[in-house]
Amino acid sequence: MTGFKLNLKKIILFASGSGSNAEKICKYFEKKKNVSLELLVCNNPNAKVLKKTNKYFINSMIIDYESFYNSSAVLEKILNINPSLIVLAGFLWKIPEKLIKAFPEKIINIHPALLPKFGGKGMYGINIHNAVIEKKETKSGITIHYVNKNYDEGEVIFQKTIDIKKNETPEELSSRILKLEHNFFPRIINQVLESGK
Template sequence: MQKIVLFASGNGSNAEKIILHFKKSSLANVVMVFSNNPRAKVLERAQLNGVEAIAFEKQELNNGVILEKLNTIQPDLIVLAGFLLKFPESIINYYPNKIINIHPALLPKYGGKGMYGTHVHSAVLENKEKETGITIHYVNENYDEGAYIFQKSVTIETCKTIEEIALEIQKLEHQYFPEIIENLLSN
């Protein structure tokens, strides 16, 4: 059975969808959820679904503590599901092509430092985009610049608010993120 580790910073709806998807799978299990936010709802969601979850301090991500914990687990895939910190090169180098992220836009548009969540949706709305979408990509040393794995677009011409755009994006994330993870682990 393959092992998935999730990193998330907030609500954790994507993390929960991934956990539930793989609860029914013989391919892989989510074995741990890490969060840099001790008040993140993702920690509660994980525990309610029987997955160990821990909060950590930012410096632990960069000083080797988290890498040591990952090495104990030996994950087959590390998934950033709404994780807001820059992932350190030390972990990226140790787990090449085993770390993926989901971005709430069609990269390369609206990517980079500071472009997450409502910041992305606000920029999409301000620029009067007719469509937006999601990008699932490998993580490298730069924000949102890793090789693309999957993109899916959605028309947002009828969306008048950031919240409406966010809802359309979340539907795509919930539908496709678990499937793409399963496809990656199957190959």
């Protein structure tokens, strides 16, 4: 039993919205005995993610702007857990530099486009897919990357590309991209955990 405890991988998940990615991640890791879903951090007390993932997490924490950016409360809570990985699954706030410095190459994010294109402030949700279609791109996809102090500029871990169909709407593209996210994000998280980077 001691060996099991020593090898336990702890995940903290940050989310803001509906929680479809968060739920897929939880279901993927639910039966993995060496992974513990320690904490869900959410900046929206009405977010659907809280109900969808409630049974999977040991704890959840609702944060406000003040506690996240201007106090050390969130950082201290995370330091006490000492996670193997912090996963951003639809979390819309920028991660403070103090958290990035405390956990270098331990925070990962998924972005519904092929970075470095269509990244940065304001590039989330349907905004991205509108921009991709407007620019007449022929390909889109997902990027899983480490988080640094700039939006969507961290080292790329994984990308998956799809062809954009003729006359495809942003909504149709969004739906196909979301399926990619659900399919690959949990598996890539697992690979990162197993690599021990």
